[in-house]
Amino acid sequence: MPKIVFIEPNGVQHVVDAAEGRSLMEVAVDNLMPGVGGDCGGCCSCATCHAYVAPEWVDKLPPRQEDEEMMLEGVIDPRPNSRLTCQVQLTAEHDGLVVELPAPWN
Helix, strand or coil, X not given: CCEEEEECCCCCEEEEECCCCCEHHHHHHHCCCCCCCCCCCCCCXXXXXXXXXXXHHHHHCCCCCHHXXXXXXXXXXXXXXXXXXXXXXXXXXXXXXXXXXXXXXX
């Protein structure tokens, strides 16, 4: 079972267990990570699950698909390492994945 490290904008870290086959968004929502809404339920249509994958992990994940790219165009503060967490399916190889949570936009 991979462990995922979520880092809040203030530096607080949360290390959570993630079941393989779940999306990163599902794990974040299940563990009440601040800033990850997942309003659309994971169908890549709202971008409320936007987060930043640590740079050293970017190339270890499948590349962003066209629909994810389009949704990321509308997020606040997009970065090269921005991902919609609903589009990242977790496997054992993701043990130690580090994800920075976005700052609140309200």
